[in-house]
Amino acid sequence: xxxxxxxxxxxxxxxxxxxxxxxxxxxxxxxxxxxxxxxxxxxxxxxxxxxxxxxxxxxxxxxxxxxxxxxxxxxxxxxxxxxxxxxxxxxxxxxxxxxxxxxxxxxxxxxxxxxxxxxxxxxxxxxxxxxxxxxxxxxxxxxxxxxxxxxxxxxxxxxx
Amino acid sequence: xxxxxxxxxxxxxxxxxxxxxxxxxxxxxxxxxxxxxxxxxxxxxxxxxxxxxxxxxxxxxxxxxxxxxxxxxxxxxxxxxxxxxxxxxxxxxxxxxxxxxxxxxxxxxxxxxxxxxxxxxxxxxxxxxxxxxxxxxxxxxxxxxxxxxx
Numbered sequence: 001x002x003x004x005x006x007x008x009x010x011x012x013x014x015x016x017x018x019x020x021x022x023x024x025x026x027x028x029x030x031x032x033x034x035x036x037x038x039x040x041x042x043x044x045x046x047x048x049x050x051x052x053x054x055x056x057x058x059x060x061x062x063x064x065x066x067x068x069x070x071x072x073x074x075x076x077x078x079x080x081x082x083x084x085x086x087x088x089x090x091x092x093x094x095x096x097x098x099x100x101x102x103x104x105x106x107x108x109x110x111x112x113x114x115x116x117x118x119x120x121x122x123x124x125x126x127x128x129x130x131x132x133x134x135x136x137x138x139x140x141x142x143x144x145x146x147x148x149x150x151x152x153x154x155x156x157x158x159x160x
Numbered sequence: 161x162x163x164x165x166x167x168x169x170x171x172x173x174x175x176x177x178x179x180x181x182x183x184x185x186x187x188x189x190x191x192x193x194x195x196x197x198x199x200x201x202x203x204x205x206x207x208x209x210x211x212x213x214x215x216x217x218x219x220x221x222x223x224x225x226x227x228x229x230x231x232x233x234x235x236x237x238x239x240x241x242x243x244x245x246x247x248x249x250x251x252x253x254x255x256x257x258x259x260x261x262x263x264x265x266x267x268x269x270x271x272x273x274x275x276x277x278x279x280x281x282x283x284x285x286x287x288x289x290x291x292x293x294x295x296x297x298x299x300x301x302x303x304x305x306x307x308x309x310x
Contacts, residue, residue, distance in 0.1 A: 042237075065240065
């Protein structure tokens with residue numbers, strides 16, 4: 001099946017609720033990624049840092065926050081590239097473990113949008129991003145909201 | 161001649177044991193860290209994140225924040241590490257994050273830590289209310305961390 005091409009949104013008005021985007025980038029996660037990101041963010045607990053010793057699993061389980069970072073990162077260009085700020089996640093789940101060597105891709109559903117109550121030149125967009133491995137298992141599901149400018153704000157502030 | 165290490169007489173324990181986790185009590189967290197430009201740019205590019213607020217400082221200075229923003233998954237990972245590092249001997253087999261809100265922006269150069277309070281404690285599960293806090297005392301994030309235990 002041929003999918004419709006997706007135009008990355010610049011403004012609040014461009015976000016099409018219920019659109020589901022297959023992101024173009026994919027990423028194979030390596031041992032170096034896993035060790036580096038785990039320690040960069042300070043993990044010591046053996047459930048989050050598989051290089052702590054005392055137990056070994058090969059290939060190593062990938063730090064879930066690296067899974068979130070990569071699958072969320074792949075999704076940025078087509079979703080929050082012009083966002084003013086990330087407002088938060090309603091939930092982040094990790095239905096299946098990811099392992100070093102897995103290849104991640106991501107799919108994002110535009111779940112909703114509304115204008116800001118305090119500033120009508122801004123809007124809040126809510127998306128659900130699914131990170132998927134090479135076996136079609138969902139390794140992360142994350143629902144997040146971010147703040148974007150409306151087209152009406154064009155004369156007010158440049159968002160890039 | 162080979163050298164033998166002496167036999168240990170003591171054993172180091174890190175953090176709080178499961179038997180000492182009490183509903184309503186705070187988890188003692190002493191660690192904090194300064195988030196650097198290196199942390200932020202590295203975490204962004206490693207994760208394929210293309211948002212210019214993290215890696216394009218000219219752009220970042222043109223925004224209402226006037227400086228780069230720390231990339232959120234790295235910040236979340238760091239906050240959870242502050243908590244789980246203090247539960248070093250608790251056998252965590254899975255977890256969920258819920259109701260996470262960022263109330264204040266975090267920038268390279270900020271020194272951050274976490275506060276955590278037990279909302280539910282059982283042999284199968286720990287639920288904590290976690291707050292991200294800067295060394296200035298400013299709270300920047302709140303979320304629920306549910307840990308599933310072996």
